[in-house]
Amino acid sequence: MSDPATILFTAEIPPYRSLSGRGITIVVCTLGVLSLGVTTVAWTIGAWPVAGFSGLEIFAVLMLLRWNARGARSMETLELTETTLSIDRADARGRRHRLTVSSAWLNAVLEEPPGRVPSLLLVSRRRRIEIAKDLGEEEKRDLAVALKAALHRQRHPTFDNPQLREG
Structure with missing residues (x-):
């Protein structure tokens, strides 16, 4: 078993700004x-x-x-480990808020209401947490795909056993 603090996936989500x-x-x-x-x-x-x-x-x-x-100074960071997903949010004033949820039953869901930018939700049992509120539609779709793939890799790891390799 590996270290539970090993980061399997990380994403930094800055707010969208059209002007530099x-x-x-x-x-x-x-x-x-x-x-x-x-x-x-x-x-x-x-x-x-x-x-x-x-x-x-x-x-x-x-x-x-x-x-x-x-x-533009606000930031959201996601970190997936073998047991948890941490959501670290910093607002424009620099105040930080960290939320950690178990990743055992966690799913990333993209809700698409008609005529609006979709919402990216982390759903675990009855709990729903919206993430990446500041991203545009395409960025949310890309993040949803990457997060779903990371959750899938976490739940279905591939093991490399040298004894089972063909000679």
Whole structure:
């Protein structure tokens, strides 16, 4: 029997973000240049209150992008050992929560409600835990396939007995 702490499968699930840090910088700079152009034109024709609203607009966009970037720090990690599956979640503030479930009767189920992104659930008897909430549809499907395969390998190990090999 091998060490029960041996990790058979691991998956790190970062939240989906369409913009990288460089992309955010490009968006902010482009919006700033466009806003400065509109503000300058408005100022020259005497509509100086536009400058204040333009400043508020830039401030609101910066706050929303900052809020979005802070959410990118969250992470979910799955670790399957011979006896358990651990789900380690970290939120945007860095708070961590670890949940460990027995993998003996565990199944990965992909529920697909019509018109929505499917939900990936870990089901064990009557307990249902949703994982990978931040992933898109294709990523959830890939994770479901990989997790099902890992659970299958864990329950049906292949043994290599040198005495049974053909000479």
